Amino acid sequence: MLLLAVTVVAAHLPLGPAKPWIAYGIAFAKATLILWFFMEMRSEGATARLAMVAAGVWLLMMLTLTAADYLTRSWIGG
Numbered sequence: 001m002l003l004l005a006v007t008v009v010a011a012h013l014p015l016g017p018a019k020p021w022i023a024y025g026i027a028f029a030k031a032t033l034i035l036w037f038f039m040e041m042r043s044e045g046a047t048a049r050l051a052m053v054a055a056g057v058w059l060l061m062m063l064t065l066t067a068a069d070y071l072t073r074s075w076i077g078g
Contacts, residue, residue: 003030
């Protein structure tokens with residue numbers, strides 16, 4: 001609930017260009033808590049944790065490549 005309150009407060013503050021990065025940090029913290037407690041990664045073996053980290057790295061690579069493609073398009077920004 002604390003992270004929810006932080007998300008709401010951060011959404012209403014004039015943080016400028018830092019606002020998305022703060023939101024990403026809060027979302028990362030929420031995802032970590034979900035993985036650790038609700039998906040019980042704290043009690044899983046090394047193989048399951050390795051698979052989780054590999055999936056996270058793969059997702060980060062895909063998001064990075066998507067952002068690179070989007071930002072290098074000539075129709076963005078005129």
